[in-house]
Amino acid sequence: xxxxxxxxxxxxxxxxxxxxxxxxxxxxxxxxxxxxxxxxxxxxxxxxxxxxxxxxxxxxxxxxxxxxxxxxxxxxxxxxxxxxxxxxxxxxxxxxxxxxxxxxxxxxxxxxxxxxxxxxxxxxxxxxxxxxxxxxxxxxxxxxxxxxxxxxxxxxxxxxxxxxxxxxxxxxxxxxxxxxxxxxxxxxxxxxxxxxxxxxxxxxxxxxxxxxxxxxxxxxxxxxxxxxxxxxxxxxxxxxxxxxxxxxxxxxxxxxxxxxxxxxxxxxxxxxxxxxxxxxxxxxxxxxxxxxxxxxxxxxxxxxxxxxxxxxxxxxxxxxxxxxxxxxxxxxxxxxxxxxxxxxxxxxxxxxxxxxxxxxxxxxxxxxxxxxxxxxxxxxxxxxxxxxxxxxxxxxxxxxxxxxxxxxxxxxxxxxxxxxxxxxxxxxxxxxxxxxxxxxxxxxxxxxxxxxxxxxxxxxxxxxxxxxxxxxxxxxxxxxxxxxxxxxxxxxxxxxxxxxxxxxxxxxxxxxxxxxxxxxxxxxxxxxxxxxxxxxxxxxxxxxxxxxxxxxxxxxxxxxxxx
Amino acid sequence: xxxxxxxxxxxxxxxxxxxxxxxxxxxxxxxxxxxxxxxxxxxxxxxxxxxxxxxxxxxxxxxxxxxxxxxxxxxxxx
Numbered sequence: 245x246x247x248x249x250x251x252x253x254x255x256x257x258x259x260x261x262x263x264x265x266x267x268x269x270x271x272x273x274x275x276x277x278x279x280x281x282x283x284x285x286x287x288x289x290x291x292x293x294x295x296x297x298x299x300x301x302x303x304x305x306x307x308x309x310x311x312x313x314x315x316x317x318x319x320x321x322x323x324x325x326x327x328x329x330x331x332x333x334x335x336x337x338x339x340x341x342x343x344x345x346x347x348x349x350x351x352x353x354x355x356x357x358x359x360x361x362x363x364x365x366x367x368x369x370x371x372x373x374x375x376x377x378x379x380x381x382x383x384x385x386x387x388x389x390x391x392x393x394x395x396x397x398x399x400x401x402x403x404x405x406x407x408x409x410x411x412x413x414x415x416x417x418x419x420x421x422x423x424x425x426x427x428x429x430x431x432x433x434x435x436x437x438x439x440x441x442x443x444x445x446x447x448x449x450x451x452x453x454x455x456x457x458x459x460x461x462x463x464x465x466x467x468x469x470x471x472x473x474x475x476x477x478x479x480x481x482x483x484x485x486x487x488x489x490x491x492x493x494x495x496x497x498x499x500x501x502x503x504x505x506x507x508x509x510x511x512x513x514x515x516x517x518x519x520x521x522x523x524x525x526x527x528x529x530x531x532x533x534x535x536x537x538x539x540x541x542x543x544x545x546x547x548x549x550x551x552x553x554x555x556x557x558x559x560x561x562x563x564x565x566x567x568x569x570x571x572x573x574x575x576x577x578x579x580x581x582x583x584x585x586x587x588x589x590x591x592x593x594x595x596x597x598x599x600x601x602x603x604x605x606x607x608x609x610x611x612x613x614x615x616x617x618x619x620x621x622x623x624x625x626x627x628x629x630x631x632x633x634x635x636x637x638x639x640x641x642x643x644x645x646x647x648x649x650x651x652x653x654x655x656x657x658x659x660x661x662x663x664x665x666x667x668x669x670x671x672x673x674x675x676x677x678x679x680x681x682x683x684x685x686x687x688x689x690x691x692x693x694x695x696x697x698x699x700x701x702x703x704x705x706x707x708x709x710x711x712x713x714x715x716x717x718x719x720x721x722x723x724x725x726x727x728x729x730x731x732x733x734x735x736x737x738x739x740x741x742x743x744x745x746x747x748x749x750x751x752x753x754x755x756x757x758x759x760x761x762x763x764x765x766x767x768x769x770x771x772x773x774x775x776x777x778x779x780x781x782x783x784x785x786x787x788x789x790x791x792x793x794x795x796x797x798x799x800x801x802x803x804x805x806x807x
Numbered sequence: 808x809x810x811x812x813x814x815x816x817x818x819x820x821x822x823x824x825x826x827x828x829x830x831x832x833x834x835x836x837x838x839x840x841x842x843x844x845x846x847x848x849x850x851x852x853x854x855x856x857x858x859x860x861x862x863x864x865x866x867x868x869x870x871x872x873x874x875x876x877x878x879x880x881x882x883x884x885x
Contacts, residue, residue, distance in 0.1 A: 361864075482847070482863055483844065483847040483863065484847055484848075484850060484851035484854065484863070485848060485851045486851055486854065486855060487851070505842075505844050506844065509844065509845070509848050512821075512823075513848070516820060516821075688842070689842075690842060690843070690844050719840055721823070721824070721840075722822050722823050722824050722839065722840045723821065723822045723823045723840075723841075723845055723848075724840050724842065724845065725823070729840060766837070774836070774843065774867060775842060775843065777836070777837070778837070779836070779837060779840055780837075780840075
C-alpha cells in the first residue's frame with residue numbers, strides 16, 4: 245500500500261508531463277473521423293476551465309454541477325473544477341426536472357455546466373435555485389472558454405488531500421438527499437491501489453467508455469485509471485452493439501469496464517448470430533465450447549485461438565473486461581472464459597470511491613469479488629453459522645460523509661468502519677463472496693441503484709393507494725432474467741375507490757382496482773427517472789406486515805410476493 | 808413475412824420472450840421488462856436489418872411494439 249497519495253491536480257500535472265503528446269481522449273465526430281486530445285491538449289483545456297472558474301469567482305469549496313452525456317468536455321469540466329479546489333457535482337442526465345431541482349438545490353451549486361440538449365430541463369428550474377450564479381452551455385460557450393490563451397497559471401497548491409473533490413448523489417431525488425462527499429485522498433487512493441487489476445496497463449492501452457461518466461465505477465476505473473497510467477479513453481459513439489464493436493475495431497480498444505447487463509447482451513448477441521447462421525454453425529460453436537471446456541480441465545487455455553472470430557469481432561486487442569456495479573451471473577463469466585476472454589469482477593459502492601475488492605488476472609475466482617485492495621480492511625460483522633454477515637470496510641477510500649446529512653452518515657460509518665449493507669463471507673483463500681443485501685437498495689443489472697423509499701414517496705401521493713411497499717424482485721424470464729427489477733405491492737384505499745367508482749358509475753371489481761392502481765403507478769411514476777419506475781406490481785387487500793413502530797416489514801413483504 | 812411480423816420476431820429474439828406473448832399494445836418497459844439498454848439493443852438490431860439509424864433518444868418515447876413498428880416504417884420511408 246502506498247501512503248504517499250497525491251491530489252487530483254498533482255496527478256493530472258504529472259500525467260501531462262509524462263505522457264504529453266500521447267492521446268488521452270478520443271471521440272468520433274459527425275463526419276466519421278476520430279477527434280483526439282493529447283495529454284497536453286487535455287491539460288490545457290483543464291487549465292482554461294480553471295481560469296474561467298476563477299474569473300467567474302468560483303472559489304475553493306464552491307459546488308459546480310455537471311450535466312451532460314459522456315464526451316471529452318465532461319472530463320475537461322470535471323478536472324477543471326477539481327483542479328481549482330472547487331467541488332464537482334456530476335449529475336445523471338436522465339433525471340426528471342424535479343429530481344434535478346432537488347439535487348441542485350441541496351448541492352447549492354453556484355455554476356452549472358450543461359450540454360445543449362439538457363438545457364431545457366435546467367432552464368425550467370434555474371430561477372428557483374438561489375445559489376446559482378452562472379449557467380454554462382457546454383456546446384455553445386465551451387469553444388470560447390477553451391480558446392483562452394491563459395495557460396499554466398492555475399496553481400493547485402491550495403488543494404489538499406482531505407479537501408472534498410466531488411459530491412455524487414446516490415439517492416434523495418425526492419426525500420432527504422444523500423450526496424456522497426469524496427475527497428482527493430478517497431479517489432486517488434483508489435486509483436493508486438487499483439494496481440493489482442490494472443498493473444499491466446500503460447501507454448498504448450485504450451479504454452472504451454460506455455458507462456455514464458457520473459457513475460463512480462466509470463469515474464474511477466474508466467476515467468481516472470487510464471489517465472493515471474498514460475492510456476487513452478475512447479468515448480463510445482452510442483450504446484448500440486454495432487457501434488461499440490465498430491469503436492473497438494477502429495480504435496484498438498484493449499479494456500472495457502461495463503455492467504453485467506452489457507456482457508449478458510454481448511453473449512446473447514454472439515449466440516443469436518451463431519443461431520442465425522444455421523444448424524452447422526450452431527453445432528460447430530457447441531463443439532468448440534465443449535472442446536474448450538475439456539481443455540480447461542487439462543489446464544490448457546486456447547479459447548482465444550478456438551474463438552478467434554469472436555476476438556476479431558471485438559477488435560482483436562482486448563486484454564480483459566472489467567465488470568462491476570451489480571452482481572454478474574457466474575455462467576456469463578464462464579462462457580467468456582471458455583471463449584478466451586478474461587472478465588474481472590470488482591465490488592464496491594459510491595461511498596467507497598468505489599472499489600473495495602476485485603478479482604485479478606492471477607486470482608480470478610468466479611462467484612467471488614476477489615480480495616480487498618491494498619490498504620483496505622474488510623470484515624464481516626456479526627457472522628452467522630455459515631460465516632455470513634454484513635460486509636464492513638475501512639480504508640483511505642471511505643467517503644467523508646453524506647453532504648449536509650450527518651444522520652445518514654452516522655448510520656453507515658461507525659468507529660471508522662463503513663457498513664456496506666451487503667451480506668457476504670470470505671472463502672478459504674480470503675476472497676470475498678457477496679451473498680445478498682441487508683439494505684433495501686435495488687441494484688439493477690445496468691448497475692444503477694434504486695432506493696425504495698424514493699419510489700414509495702412519489703407513488704404514495706395517489707389517493708387510491710393506502711399502503712405501498714417497493715422492493716427488488718428477480719426477473720425470472722426474458723433477457724433480464726436473473727437481474728433485479730423494481731416491484732411494488734399496493735394496498736388499495738377502498739374508501740376512495742368506492743366513492744370514485746360511485747361517482748363514475750362503475751362496478752368496483754378486482755380487475756378495475758388492479759387496472760386503476762396500475763394507472764396511478766404510471767401517472768406518478770412519470771415524475772421519476774425511467775429506470776426507477778415500477779416494472780411489476782401486485783395488489784394486496786390485506787394490510788402489509790408492520791413493525792411495532794408501524795414501519796412496513798419490507799423484507800417479509802418481498803419474501804411473500806417474490807414467491 | 809410482413810414488416811410487422813419481422814419486427815415482432817426481432818424484438819422477441821432480443822428480449823427472449825416468445826412472439827405469441829408480445830401484445831403489440833403492451834408496454835414494452837413495464838409489461839415485457841425491457842430497460843433502456845435492451846431498448847438500444849433492439850434499435851441496433853433493427854438498424855442493421857433495415858439499414859436505418861433509429862435515434863437512441865427516441866427510446867424514451869417508445870412504449871409499445873406498435874410504436875416501434877411505426878418508427879421503423881417512418882425511418883425506412885425517409
